[in-house]
Amino acid sequence: MQVEIITIGDEILIGQIVDSNSAWMAQQLNLCGFGVKQISSVSDNELHILKALDEAASRASVVLITGGLGPTKDDITKKTLCKYFGSNLVFNEDVYNDVEKLFKDRGYEVTALNRGQAEVPAHCVVVRNQVGTAPGMWFENKGVVFVSMPGVPYEMMHMMETFIIPKLKTHFSAPIILHHTLLTQGIGESRLAEEISEWEEALPTFIKLAYLPSVSAVRLRLSGFGNDSTRLQNEFDKQLDSLKALVDKYCYGENLDTLELVVGKMLKASGKTLATAESCTGGQVAATITKVPGCSAYFKGAVVSYANDVKKDFLGVLQEDLIAYGAVSRQVVEAMARGIVKEMKVDYAIATSGIAGPDGGSIDKPVGLVWIAVADKDNVYAKQFLLGKNRERIIQAATLTGLNLLRRFMLNELAIE
Helix, strand or coil: CEEEEEEECHHHHCCCCCCHHHHHHHHHHHHCCCEEEEEEEECCCHHHHHHHHHHHHCCCCEEEEECCCCCCCCCCHHHHHHHHHCCCEEECHHHHHHHHHHHHHCCCCCCHHHHHHHEEECCCEEECCCCCCCCEEEEEECCEEEEEECCCHHHHHHHHHHHHHHHHHHHCCCCEEEEEEEEEECCCHHHHHHHCHHHHHCCCCCEEEEEEEECCEEEEEEEEEECCHHHHHHHHHHHHHHHHHHHCCCEEEECCCCHHHHHHHHHHHHCCCEEEEECCCCCHHHHHHCCCCCHHHCEEEEEECCCHHHHHHHHCCCHHHHHHHCCCCHHHHHHHHHHHHHHHCCCEEEEEEECCCCCCCCCCCCCCEEEEEEECCCCEEEEEEECCCCHHHHHHHHHHHHHHHHHHHHCCCCCCC
16 A cells, blocks of 8 residues: 655745655654655645646555645645545534634634634545644545645644544555664764675565665664564564674664763763863754753763863863864863863763864865864773864764764773773
């Protein structure tokens, strides 16, 4: 059973908003065994919408539509669906009561425009909206299911979770799909592929591996498909265990883990504390750490020592080291890490110093060169990295690399010189 997703709205096509709805729907559908065949976006134009519906119906058993259900004149999806299905709008008392209650709870009167939200095509099954004003609509035509939902993400999500996905499950039989993602850092996609190529080539046909690279990290998503749940689960677990063993030294987590979450859990479990001393990352390491709720239990703070004077005055970096080796050097970044451990009275530190560009590079120290150090009260480990030429990506890559170095430092995986 194939699903197609259509998003409607000029705001998507001109880049005013990002279509996050389709990604979320595809993820949820895939977990249920429903494959998404195509995702497309069309403008608020009747002819464009009608054509998109026809094309989608020729390819898929289910067509999910979001957007264009607001009360204003530019929202034409409902009237266009009436035309497509040869229907007409009728007033639905239940929908009106939902709208009236929502407005009453917020201290407003229902306007004439919002009263129009209660008009729905006569030939649809109404999907009640418990968190907004625009109802969803379920149509069936020539063996194809069409479902139209609001474009507001939390309204669409609520409908999908409470009504649409459960109804699709009873309407269609779906194969079993298993997914598991391993998260790696410190190795590029092509090198990683080389290291596991023999294992990958021997995979059974019903298990697939996908490489999902991002800045300084690669996700490995293993997927299994079948109808025999016991056979599929047994083989999937076997292959997953093999993959884990092959990438163990690069793997920092699984599925929805993030490096900041993994490191945070390690610090919390050990009762240890952390601070950062940052130059080229400009506080990005600290900002990433503090995304995790409860990080105050282990994160004490940061010094953004962008200027050399700050490195000297607050972190104890020696002037002679700055002159002899430069700010982007092993000697300086190690001193920064030791200094923040001492000044913040913490157990661990991450320090960064590099050339994020686009200017400031040289033959010896090009743009993208970053020194990162991690330290505790007794030891310090520093390493240099070449992280490309794009400033934003350099900062992001240095942030993730620093967090992973700390993780490995805490696990005693780094050779301390």
